[in-house]
Amino acid sequence: MRNFKVLVLSFCIFLLALLAVGESLSQAKKANCTYTVTIETTCIQGASTTNHVSLRFGDTKSNDILVPHLTSKHLRQLDPLHPMVLDDMPRKPFQACMVDQFQFKGGCVESPVCYMYLKLAGDDDWRPGFSQIRVLERSHMSSKYFYFRRYLPRHVWYGYDVCDREVTPFGIKHKRKVLGKT
Secondary structure, eight states: OOOHHHHHHHHHHHHHHHHHHHHHHHHHHEEEEEEEEEEOOOOOOTOOOSSEEEEEHHHHHHHHEEEGGGGGEEEEEEEEEEEEEEEEEOOOSSSSTTEEEEEEEEEEOOOOOOOOEEEEEEEOOOEEEEEHHHHHHHHGGGOOOOOOOOOOOOEEEEEEEOOEEETTEEEEEEEEOOOOOO
């Protein structure tokens, strides 16, 4: 009988420990991280835009972070000819030959950022150059550079996904990602 009580008590302690671990994991997933997004607009005539730009990015573990209106998170502009000079004057983002930075908080990624999509909503064109997402609290989770260098289509998600790729004898095979509507 004594062994049975010890066994039941051990089992109860084990269950409580499991609950505590599960709760701490769910709190870690709910934790917010600070992201800095850097986006260059190319210097070609007509490359700038005043449209609304949305951003969607994530990692291999299906952590999808959505910023529905990127222009409202504008932080500063960087002069690409003088990268050490910060321009904190309030200006419209996505002007030709400028590099913009945006900062926001969102759920934390669990692996390095490996996909990024932009969505342009409006009537004028926009031609981004490169983009990068940095995770301030976890720099090893930051993305590499994503290169666009073309006019974005309007009202659809357009970007790059380098998460799930497999090298085959016929080339690189990518798994297709289907994004929900926003």
